Amino acid sequence: MRRDRIVAIVPALNEAGVIGRVVDEIREADARIEVVVVDDASTDDTAGIARARGATVLQLPFNVGIGGAVQTGFKYALEQGYDLAVRLDGDGQHDAREIPRLLEPVERGEADLVIGSRFVEGKGSYRPPFARRMGIRVFARLVSVLGGQRVTDTTSGFVALDRVGIELFARDYPHDYPEVEGTLVALRSGLRLAQVQVEMRVRESGASSITFVRSVYYIVKVLLALLVSSLRRYPRLEGGSR
Numbered sequence: 001m002r003r004d005r006i007v008a009i010v011p012a013l014n015e016a017g018v019i020g021r022v023v024d025e026i027r028e029a030d031a032r033i034e035v036v037v038v039d040d041a042s043t044d045d046t047a048g049i050a051r052a053r054g055a056t057v058l059q060l061p062f063n064v065g066i067g068g069a070v071q072t073g074f075k076y077a078l079e080q081g082y083d084l085a086v087r088l089d090g091d092g093q094h095d096a097r098e099i100p101r102l103l104e105p106v107e108r109g110e111a112d113l114v115i116g117s118r119f120v121e122g123k124g125s126y127r128p129p130f131a132r133r134m135g136i137r138v139f140a141r142l143v144s145v146l147g148g149q150r151v152t153d154t155t156s157g158f159v160a161l162d163r164v165g166i167e168l169f170a171r172d173y174p175h176d177y178p179e180v181e182g183t184l185v186a187l188r189s190g191l192r193l194a195q196v197q198v199e200m201r202v203r204e205s206g207a208s209s210i211t212f213v214r215s216v217y218y219i220v221k222v223l224l225a226l227l228v229s230s231l232r233r234y235p236r237l238e239g240g241s242r
Contacts, residue, residue, distance in 0.1 A: 007073075
């Protein structure tokens with residue numbers, strides 16, 4: 001049996017209503033996992049509740065956004081010598097019971113980055129609003145072309161990584177709407193990518209900040225970011241830590 005050290009990186013902003021359950025579910029999914037909640041300057045008791053449930057809490061002194069919070073978690077994972085990492089959101093929409101499925105390709109040495117995709121098998125129940133659905137499709141097709149591999153869900157925040165992936169994202173992780181560009185960074189850097197089907201729950205607390213207008217703005221901004229990223233030269237990493 002492998003004895004890798006595994007960390008779950010959970011970015012959270014004002015998720016006091018659900019963060020305790022998220023921490024508990026991660027532990028129930030895999031007792032080996034050490035949970036690290038990155039509190040992005042919440043104004044509620046997110047940090048206190050996560051800490052009371054046994055999670056390590058990294059409290060940021062001011063709000064840096066989702067990308068900065070996630071990269072903080074990767075930097076911590078690298079510094080602390082973790083072998084594997086899982087990244088999932090603190091709002092409870094990702095089902096922690098699916099963590100073992102994400103970890104399997106990484107633990108077998110078949111992938112450096114595994115994306116929990118809502119669309120890879122074409123049978124998921126997730127039905128996003130029209131603007132978001134169009135954005136997801138456009139991003140997936142463009143990243144597939146630019147990255148040289150078919151990707152079905154570039155906006156998923158549910159991923160598993162090996163040490164190579166941790167090192168890459170600790171050093172180079174986009175801060176503004178990071179998942180799409182981060183997928184391209186991984187592919188262009190030579191990471192081996194796999195996808196597994198996952199479901200996404202309905203948000204139970206808090207509220208999404210993405211309105212229709214913001215969705216359109218998001219689509220335009222990310223498309224420009226992808227085009228700029230495609231012109232960058234990326235150092236080719238040697239995929240696979242096994």
